[in-house]
Amino acid sequence: MNIDKSILIIDDEENIRKYLGRAMAKDGFDVFTAEYGKEGLNLLVRKHIDIVLLDLNLPDINGLDVLKEIKEVDVQSIIIIITAYGDITSAVEAMRLGAYDYLTKPFDIEDIKIVINKAFKIIGLEDRIEGLQRQVDRFKDGELITRSKKMNDLLEFVERISKASTTVMIYGETGTGKELIADLIHKKSPRTSKPFVPIDCTSLPENLLESELFGHEKGAFTGAVGVKKGLFQVANEGTVFLDEIGELPLTLQAKILRVLETKSFRRVGGERYLEADVRIVAATNRNLKQLIEEERFRSDLFYRLNVVPIYLPSLRDRKEDIFPLIEYFVQLFNKKIGRNISNVSNQALKVLIDYDWPGNIRELKNVIEHMVITSKGNIIGMRNLPTEIRDIDKDVSFRSDHLIENDSEILPDYRKTKRDLIEGFERNYLKRLLEKNDWNISQSAREIKMHRSSFQRLARKHGLQRS
Incomplete structure (x- = not known):
């Protein structure tokens, strides 16, 4: 079945609207653009839009307020946030409010296409209302x-x-x-x-x-x-x-x-x-x-x-379910333990979403119970995370920070640094996967839906073998 795809770009930078608009039109989207938040909202009142690319920094309304109003006008629209590099906290808050994902400026058009295509596959636009x-x-x-x-x-x-x-x-x-x-x-x-x-x-x-x-x-x-x-x-x-x-x-x-x-x-x-x-x-x-x-x-x-x-897919293969599950378990343990947790800090939420969850939903449930029990106020944060999960986040931050030294006036080459980070992640991920599956290459390749020969080639590239 062919699906008519529509996209609305809300951004006050004209060059970004034109750049994204041309690229999306080439991909078969019916493209709409808006310079102001109110302009975009007025369009959404009149017409259902499948995907909304929303800049958080708009001249007339705060992007988070626009997001809230979009969710009231058309709950089915998929919202992808565009944000400045240093404003990750607001992007995470936007995801809490219902945004699907976020991208930081400057971005590559291919990155946007990947996120949009994934959103279409995940949401399943053909039967959304009946499915809900x-x-x-x-x-x-x-x-x-x-x-x-x-x-x-x-x-x-x-x-x-x-x-x-x-x-x-x-x-x-x-x-x-x-x-x-x-x-x-x-x-x-x-x-x-x-x-x-x-x-x-x-x-x-x-x-x-x-x-x-x-x-x-x-x-x-x-x-x-x-x-x-x-x-x-x-x-x-x-x-x-x-x-x-x-x-x-x-x-x-x-x-x-x-x-x-x-x-x-x-x-x-x-x-x-x-x-x-x-x-x-x-x-x-x-x-x-x-x-x-x-x-x-x-x-x-x-x-x-x-x-x-x-x-049954593992939780790491359905990461879009982590946030609603966190919300559910927080409320569950609020009732069971008699607490009144109302929020999860942005930093803790990012760690929970990025974590691989080898124990899947059961592990997530246990972690949220631990966090609710150990919280002193009505917000659970980094200090409430179990040590083993907190340490993983520190390790990732340590490696990233040492590739880009904060006090250095000379930044390293962008492409090389990006490649080093990706290769480091790739090696560590594959090593953990192989260890989990007792170094069974076929089983490991199946888990991440990769051909065995491709997986074997990657393992050789990173020098991974049973010691």
Whole structure:
């Protein structure tokens, strides 16, 4: 489907309006320009504009006030801030108020095009209104909060497949919200009035886990003083969620396979087969195909479970969701702990958005809880950040400051300095990614959606190899 794209440039510098206008027109945008904030607002009252490039320093109205009014006039417009190099604080404040991103002057036209194209992909202009309504319906009572196009597409897929009783396999790193997705599948299914029973396959030793799953008869083992219902029986006509199924012992994998094939099971110590009318949703953070090769996971069970695979993105792949999640968790812990945090400092917010979140949403939730608990006032800031996150920010600042010495009158070459910074980031990022994945190049390349050969070439370029 072709989308008519419109852009409004609000900037008091005529040369910037013309420069950006020509470039955007070449890219197929319907271009509008305004020298003053009020002029831009008047246009937005009459016409919906997809993208607004907004300079914060306008002659008639403060850019932040223009931003607030745009959000009242047309909440669907995507606002990208243009700001002077030294005014990052205002840009971060603008993002808090609803701006999508910011660019500092002087900027390269290619940088603007990248941000705009990313904004179109993320927001999903084709079905914005319908998508927003569906999002309200989905998330009004849970932590499934997202602005991400990737996540919204995934959640629409979840709604479609929930109606059937097909088995579902959810893949995702630790902390990405696999149980929340499983619960959503249950809530959207015809089984919603019946139990949703989550089972952590890592929580118990094999003998106890079998009893927990299938129940036991009286006298089945020492301590079995009576008949116990297993979770499959408790979940009758509902949904069983098998979390971290990659950790399930092979003997129990065979019994789960039988449930899928025959819809029946036996209690530990029992002879009679009981009916298992349940939908099974499983999840893992492991590579099950690799476990099959290592003979630690049954291939027949894999194919039974993997009828509908769902791949959950990590938080670092949906950074636009970090700010709304921070807002949600601050309010959550305000209520739980009895605090009244009203704000996050700009500096702390920037660190939280820039951080990679290896523990994903769960780690973010824990960090915000820590910050709310340790705050003395109604604003949480840098001093409330856990040490390990604060130290990462210091390390980045240290390296940047030493490339551009503050007391030097002679600035280093711009292109070389920029290249050095980017290469330093690239090397450190790839090294951390490889270490996280035990130096598995294929898995690391997949995580950042890069061809294996390209990833290998970058790793060689930076001299990265297992020590």
